[in-house]
Structure formats: structure tokens, C-alpha cells
Amino acid sequence: MVVRPFKALRPTKEMISKIAAKPYDVVTEEQAREVAKNNPYTFYKVSRPEINFDHPVDTHDPKVLEAGRKHLEWLIENGYMFVEDKPCIYIYQQHWRDHIQTGFFATFSVDEYIDNKIKKHELTRKDKEDERALHVRVVKAHTGPVFLMYKSKPEIDNLIFRHATGTPEYDFTDETGVRHIVWVLKDEEEIKKIVDAFKSVDAFYIADGHHRAAAAVRAAIDFRNENPNYTGEEEFNFFLAALFPHNQLRILDYNRVVKDLNGMSEDEFLKKVSEKFEVTPVEGVYKPEKKHTIGMYLSGKWYRLEPKIGTYDENDVIASLDVSILQNNLLAPILGIENPRTDKRIDFVGGILGIEELIRLVDSGAFKVAFAMYPTSIDDLLRVSDEGKIMPPKSTWFEPKLKSGIVVHLI
Known part of the structure; x- marks a missing residue:
């Protein structure tokens, strides 16, 4: 399986807690607006661009999505976010109540999704795919990570866990009490060890974020059609995700x-x-x-x-x-x-x-x-995915959720 480091667009240390936000699809427009009233930096202005308007708007309208892109540009122009100087992997650890889970942010192959090597367990709705695919195209970025898992292997897990030490780049606790810690892995040899280790893995599994993944693939196909001489190495051929070993994750009822x-x-x-x-x-x-x-x-x-x-x-x-x-x-x-x-x-x-x-x-x-x-078990979810079946609606609730705005993948 492909794991690809990338040059993230990410907040400065001082701004991380103000910019980072919940996934766009777990908050209502009203909730996002309420946050934005007191926090002009919130990533909701990118992921839920309708809140940039003081009147009802069509979330499929390119002008609305353009407002999200402009807010992202504003964050960059004012020095609140910056682009990494070299491709990295971002070790990501979450602490919630008595639970700790450790994985990493990277980018992943659109083609492996198409070939079903990245396995699904939910149906997606075309209207939601349309909206998010257009968001990717207009904002020219993957702004919300897909939540992926792989079947745990100690020899691979340890390649990740050993970098979750020392002084982190980010360490903040959000409004729901979840502590988010990020270490930036820049060492090329260490990155290569992780990348090479995953070449022996047969599949990744979507835990959460089926619409984000489907939309990233839809947008990639559009970009390919517009660029018939694409090489496969362009950024649009890869999407942003956080990958965790399956035994680190928790499903709630x-x-x-x-x-x-x-x-x-x-x-x-x-x-x-x-x-x-x-x-x-x-x-x-x-x-x-x-x-x-x-x-x-x-x-x-x-x-x-x-x-x-x-x-x-x-x-x-x-x-x-x-x-x-x-x-x-x-x-x-x-x-x-x-x-x-x-x-x-x-x-x-x-x-x-x-x-x-x-x-x-x-x-x-x-x-x-x-x-x-x-709660549905992780093992049941893996079995459903391996058999190519679809879970009944509202079967799984993963907690804690990934934050958007910690790292952004520019296209």
C-alpha cells in the first residue's frame, strides 16, 4: 500500500488551537457560526464556507466555496499558516478520557481507492459527494482528513510509535477535552522505513470519512480529465488521511x-x-x-x-x-x-x-x-469491509474525531 509524505500547509504553533476545528460534517451550520463569532481564525470558515455569509446560501455555489478558498489564503497571507519546506509525515496522537490512539497524517493513493485496496463499509450520497468534490476543486486542497486504519502489525506499529516522543510540534486540548499532539517527522531515512513497511500491507480500511474519500477521488478524476497527460505524481492523485492501527481505535455505541x-x-x-x-x-x-x-x-x-x-x-x-x-x-x-x-x-x-x-x-x-x-466491534467492521459488504446505517461512532486544519494537503 502507498503511504506518501507531503508538504503540509499547517498553522503556526501559536495559532493551532484557534484554527483547528471538528470535521465539517459533525457540526451544524449554526454551531460553526457560533464558533466563528468569537474566533475569526476558525477552520470552519474554510470547511463550512457558508458561514462567511450573513444570509442563506447554496453550499454548491462556487462563489460560496470561493469564500472558503479566500479565507485559507487570508490565513496564509497573514502568517497564521505556512507550507512545510519538505515532504513530511506527521505523527498524530489523541488522548480522550482513558483512551490514547497514535497514528499519522500522510497522503494516500486515489488509484488504490478506485481498485478497492482502500476498503469501504458505508454507502455515500451523490449530493454530498458533489458538494465536497467541488469544495476540493475550488479550494484546491484537501481540507479534512479521511480516517483510515490498517490491521495492526507490531513491527509496523513500532515504526510509528517510536516517533511519538520528545517535544511535539503541537500539543493542545480542544473544547471537548480531547488532547491533540503532533510530531513532525522530517528525517528522510525514517520516513522511508515507514513508507517501505506499508508496501507489504494488503489493504487500508476507511473508519470514518467515506464522503471525504469519495469526493477526493471524484475531484481527482476531474483533474485527470482536464490534464490528459498527467503522470500520476501530481498532488491531485493523492488524498489527505490519518492512518491508525486498528487496535488503537474505539467505536462507541x-x-x-x-x-x-x-x-x-x-x-x-x-x-x-x-x-x-x-x-x-x-x-x-x-x-x-x-x-x-x-x-x-x-x-x-x-x-x-x-x-x-x-x-x-x-x-x-x-x-x-x-x-x-x-x-x-x-x-x-x-x-x-x-x-x-x-x-x-x-x-x-x-x-x-x-x-x-x-x-x-x-x-x-x-x-x-x-x-x-x-458498540459494533472493530473486528466486525473489518470483516464487513473484507467481504465487500455495507454496514447498516448509523452502525459506528468513532471517538475521538480527527481535527481539520492541523494539516492541509494543497493541490
């Missing part, structure tokens, strides 16, 4: 809340559920403690749901996922939610918000019932 019981009384609903699940009332708050246990919160009470024998095929990697078991045995047949991607009666709550958010949503009356899920 991705929970469900539903607005009604599909016309049933609570007794009727519980009776239906008990046909497919062992339903056990639980004292206090219940958070699933293992695979194939689901928490259900209804009218102030918690229940543990365990699927009965015959409700799923353990040999089918998709059907045996807890999110599939819930969908196929309860959400669709009992609550009538056939397509969770589009049904307005269901919503999804990332585990970062905690079980308390499920209780709040149901107790508020906005939703009738909540389902607390046990």
Missing part, C-alpha cells in the same frame, strides 16, 4: 430513539417484542454489557432485550450485528420502520452523548422509546 409505538399500546408493544426477544425488566439505568444485548427505555423503565434463537444467522456478518437484529426483528416488523435512512419517526444518538441523552429524549415526550446498543 450508536443508539436509536423512536417517536411512537406504531399505534400500539405499551402492553401490546411489549407482547410483540417478547415474541422475538427475551425481555427482562432492569432496576436503574441499563447499558448493554456485551454483544447481543440491547437496552430499551420505555415510560421511565429499562429493559434488557436478548434475541431468541433463530432470530438471526450468526454466520452472516451483517445479519448478526446488533443493529441488524434490532432492525430486522423490532424496528421494521413491529414499529414499521422499514428504511431507517429516510423514516422521520426514528433518530440516532451517538454514544458520546451518553445514556442520559436517551433518557432525556424519552422523558421529554419527544420520543416514546429508546434503544441502547452495544
